[in-house]
Amino acid sequence: MSRARVIFVLLSGALFGFGLALSTMVKPEVVLSFLLWKDMGLLLVLGGAVVVTFIAYHAAPRLMKRPIAGETFGRHPSVMARETVIGAALFGVGWGLCGVCPGPAIAGLGVGNWPMLTCLLALALGAYVQGRFFP
Amino acid sequence: MSLLFVSTGLIGGMSTVFTTIWSFFSAAPYFRQERFVSSRAWRLVYAAGIIAGAAVWLVFFGEPFVTGVPLWRLALGGFIAGFGARLANGCTAGHGICGMASLQPASMLAVVTFLATAMATARLVAAFS
Numbered sequence: 001m002s003r004a005r006v007i008f009v010l011l012s013g014a015l016f017g018f019g020l021a022l023s024t025m026v027k028p029e030v031v032l033s034f035l036l037w038k039d040m041g042l043l044l045v046l047g048g049a050v051v052v053t054f055i056a057y058h059a060a061p062r063l064m065k066r067p068i069a070g071e072t073f074g075r076h077p078s079v080m081a082r083e084t085v086i087g088a089a090l091f092g093v094g095w096g097l098c099g100v101c102p103g104p105a106i107a108g109l110g111v112g113n114w115p116m117l118t119c120l121l122a123l124a125l126g127a128y129v130q131g132r133f134f135p
Numbered sequence: 136m137s138l139l140f141v142s143t144g145l146i147g148g149m150s151t152v153f154t155t156i157w158s159f160f161s162a163a164p165y166f167r168q169e170r171f172v173s174s175r176a177w178r179l180v181y182a183a184g185i186i187a188g189a190a191v192w193l194v195f196f197g198e199p200f201v202t203g204v205p206l207w208r209l210a211l212g213g214f215i216a217g218f219g220a221r222l223a224n225g226c227t228a229g230h231g232i233c234g235m236a237s238l239q240p241a242s243m244l245a246v247v248t249f250l251a252t253a254m255a256t257a258r259l260v261a262a263f264s
Binding site for chain 1: 137138139140141142143144145146148149150153156157161163164165166176177180181182183184185186187188189190191192193196197199200202203204206208210211212213216217219220221222225230232233235236237238239240241242244245246249251253254255256257258259260
């Protein structure tokens, strides 16, 4: 990785982490109250993120020949497959149980939410079992 | 994710970092795939950035926060979520933001599915606790 690329990735991550903290998404309690339809604020957070990212994903490849520090614009590889639906269903069960998804689990460490270490370890173990036994 | 895309062209999904970490330690063929080995460095930098960004918020705007969700729920929920996100090849970030923003039908289906099961699970757990 070039130095510029490292800096941009770090900055982008920082902006994401800052946003997750500011939007209260780092608090599992807030996520759970959203899932229980008590506080729908996070719908705005997700909606806002999708709209901004939609604009970037569609405008940047048209306006720029290439990324500022990169060769090509990537694409999220989603495949219509059984695994996608089963995996998503399971992911939802886990998310509904703990109120934590990968981004906020990582960002949680930055706001001093130390129990997220348990969550991170569990997420990593789940990823291991998937890759090792259900590739 | 917009900044990441415009500056580097990368797609900022989150759950893949947990799979790529295993590419450092495991010889299992799944973890040795090029898409994991070649992306593990930037994914770790991205994760470090996320912690740093949240810490910046903490220093200037917030107060430390420790969740009251019981550890068993964090552990069991985290494990199931980690497994499911990797089987689905995406989580709230990858499918929810990146996939939806690129209008991919499979991601939209994934989002509807995980929102439904998450809401049902949260309700079920709330009813019994």
